[in-house]
Amino acid sequence: MADAKSETQSSNQMWGGRFASGPDAIMEEINASIDFDKKLYAQDIRGSMAHATMLAHQGIISAEDKNQIVAGLETILKEIEDGTFAFSRKLEDIHMNVEARLAALVGPAAGRLHTARSRNDQVALDFRLWVKEELQKTERMLSALIAAFLDRAEEHADTVMPGFTHLQTAQPVTFGHHCMAYVEMFGRDRQRVRHAIEHLDESPIGAAALAGTGFPIDRHMTAKALGFREPTRNSIDTVSDRDFALEFLSIAAIAATHLSRLAEEIVIWSTPQFGFIRLSDAFSTGSSIMPQKKNPDAAELVRAKTGRINGSLVALLTVMKGLPLAYSKDMQEDKEQVFDAAESLELALAAMTGMVRDMTVRADRMKAAAGSGYSTATDLADWLVREAGLPFRDAHHVTGRAVALAEQKGCDLAELSLQDLQAINPAITDKVYGVLTVEASVASRTSFGGTAPENVRQQIAWWRARN
Numbered sequence: 001m002a003d004a005k006s007e008t009q010s011s012n013q014m015w016g017g018r019f020a021s022g023p024d025a026i027m028e029e030i031n032a033s034i035d036f037d038k039k040l041y042a043q044d045i046r047g048s049m050a051h052a053t054m055l056a057h058q059g060i061i062s063a064e065d066k067n068q069i070v071a072g073l074e075t076i077l078k079e080i081e082d083g084t085f086a087f088s089r090k091l092e093d094i095h096m097n098v099e100a101r102l103a104a105l106v107g108p109a110a111g112r113l114h115t116a117r118s119r120n121d122q123v124a125l126d127f128r129l130w131v132k133e134e135l136q137k138t139e140r141m142l143s144a145l146i147a148a149f150l151d152r153a154e155e156h157a158d159t160v161m162p163g164f165t166h167l168q169t170a171q172p173v174t175f176g177h178h179c180m181a182y183v184e185m186f187g188r189d190r191q192r193v194r195h196a197i198e199h200l201d202e203s204p205i206g207a208a209a210l211a212g213t214g215f216p217i218d219r220h221m222t223a224k225a226l227g228f229r230e231p232t233r234n235s236i237d238t239v240s241d242r243d244f245a246l247e248f249l250s251i252a253a254i255a256a257t258h259l260s261r262l263a264e265e266i267v268i269w270s271t272p273q274f275g276f277i278r279l280s281d282a283f284s285t286g287s288s289i290m291p292q293k294k295n296p297d298a299a300e301l302v303r304a305k306t307g308r309i310n311g312s313l314v315a316l317l318t319v320m321k322g323l324p325l326a327y328s329k330d331m332q333e334d335k336e337q338v339f340d341a342a343e344s345l346e347l348a349l350a351a352m353t354g355m356v357r358d359m360t361v362r363a364d365r366m367k368a369a370a371g372s373g374y375s376t377a378t379d380l381a382d383w384l385v386r387e388a389g390l391p392f393r394d395a396h397h398v399t400g401r402a403v404a405l406a407e408q409k410g411c412d413l414a415e416l417s418l419q420d421l422q423a424i425n426p427a428i429t430d431k432v433y434g435v436l437t438v439e440a441s442v443a444s445r446t447s448f449g450g451t452a453p454e455n456v457r458q459q460i461a462w463w464r465a466r467n
């Protein structure tokens with residue numbers, strides 16, 4: 001009972017005389033954030049250490065007080081990491097939980113730590129530090145996924161597969177080229193991550209509640225100590241800005257969309273009807289009733305995570321859209337969305353990297369499918385333009401008649417006789433058969449960015465130098 005009374009008194013002291021009776025149970029429930037913002041403990045303690053060091057350097061607090069504060073914070077950090085720290089919902093958030101414990105450890109010196117700062121700039125600092133670290137982790141995970149695709153692309157630079165539009169066979173491509181499409185997509189995601197780190201690389205601490213402070217603080221010192229490029233330049237914007245969180249969620253949503261598209265292809269490719277790939281048991285599950293089934297559950301779950309991440313982005317955009325400057329308590333709703341999206345994105349990236357490295361590519365099935373659907377029809381039209389001098393629209397018409405004849409005969413274009421082709425257009429010679437194979441088709445696509453195997457290898461080399 002004594003401990004509970006002491007804790008209540010501590011909470012009341014935080015609020016001051018106006019709220020001497022303390023918040024009721026409903027207010028405590030809606031107001032407390034410690035259940036989720038305790039995730040920021042390391043950033044909170046790191047920021048407080050830097051702030052205390054700066055205050056002492058500027059002569060605002062004594063060196064003795066600073067030493068006591070830092071030593072106390074180091075003790076708290078160890079307690080939290082050891083699992084012995086007692087978090088209290090009555091103390092609302094991570095900041096007050098740390099400060100209350102610091103007061104118990106070092107006494108009056110703890111009360112000087114909050115000089116020249118507010119919980120407004122303190123939470124902005126903690127959250128920026130956390131998001132910056134998460135972005136750096138995301139960058140590393142994207143690089144690992146890109147590396148996995150580069151390895152598969154190099155392995156399959158010559159492996160022919162059907163290229164699709166509208167999920168209908170369009171033209172032959174190589175699986176290596178298809179893999180490199182995802183390298184480009186995830187490369188853009190990584191570039192967005194790098195830009196986001198650059199955008200948020202400013203230190204909020206010292207903006208105080210919203211107007212700055214009259215104490216002679218050195219914000220450049222704390223910025224440097226915390227690994228930021230520089231301090232923020234406007235105190236009002238500093239405490240009301242959550243662009244860095246929105247940008248993280250936006251990046252996560254775009255990356256998750258790319259992951260979901262890849263997951264959809266893995267689901268399709270692993271069906272018996274396609275049979276392009278096999279996933280091992282590490283990324284598949286069986287059926288509870290149908291023993292023959294092997295389900296690509298990991299890919300399906302990656303696909304589903306996208307909805308969660310998109311929801312987090314929309315939720316925070318909605319929270320922020322109507323807030324006047326500067327800080328509003330609504331902004332407490334920012335962290336759970338970011339934390340959940342970050343966890344989902346990490347899991348999806350790890351799972352997809354594993355699947356890309358794990359999957360067995362069935363080149364024979366890919367090649368067989370590559371020639372289906374008259375996929376070399378465009379090659380026939382191009383040959384008519386190059387060799388017979390036809391305008392492309394005329395060549396397109398001739399090729400359409402050839403496809404119709406092949407459909408009627410139930411054969412591929414390459415299986416039509418020369419007599420059949422010349423009946424459609426007498427300018428066709430037997431040289432046309434050199435472009436009607438899927439291998440010849442992909443080899444001919446030598447334009448920059450095309451699917452020719454040599455192009456694919458050049459792009460792999462370009463990306464390896466930058467990954």
